[in-house]
Amino acid sequence: MIKKNDLILTGIILIIALAAILFMTLTREEGGVVVVTVDGEVYKTLPLDEDTTLLIGDEQGDYNVLKIEDGEAAMTEANCPDKICVMHRSIHYDHESIICLPHKVAVEIQNGEESNVDIITN
Numbered sequence: 001m002i003k004k005n006d007l008i009l010t011g012i013i014l015i016i017a018l019a020a021i022l023f024m025t026l027t028r029e030e031g032g033v034v035v036v037t038v039d040g041e042v043y044k045t046l047p048l049d050e051d052t053t054l055l056i057g058d059e060q061g062d063y064n065v066l067k068i069e070d071g072e073a074a075m076t077e078a079n080c081p082d083k084i085c086v087m088h089r090s091i092h093y094d095h096e097s098i099i100c101l102p103h104k105v106a107v108e109i110q111n112g113e114e115s116n117v118d119i120i121t122n
Contacts, residue, residue: 032094032111034073036066039104048073048092048109062103073107075100 032048036056046052048071057063064085065077072090075098085100097108 032092032109034066034068035108035110037106037108043105056103056105058103064100064103064105066107073098073109075107078103 034046034048036043036046036054038056038058043056044054046054046068048068051069053068053076054066055063056066061079063077063079064075067074067076072092074090075085075088078086078100080100080102082102085098085105088098091098091107091109094109094111097106099106
């Protein structure tokens, strides 16, 4: 049998939960963006929450292919000799980056999800 105090407690918990949801909805910040720079100049800025593929190329035929999918960015293809950028894992945390030194391409996440890890070493 449900008592009056149980109903009051349940009502208070529901009100607090709804207030928390409302607060999170109203104070939500804009999602993260992927900033692509080539030779130090901003080439393109893309939202992290929209799936897309970007071909980054130059007149000499050097190219990189950046794929944004499911909130993560990855370099899926490049014609650089070492392909370190292609082997790099997908990124989605704030200030993570993928660098292709031969093509002078940098991909960085800005305003993204904060990582709870301070530093990672290999």
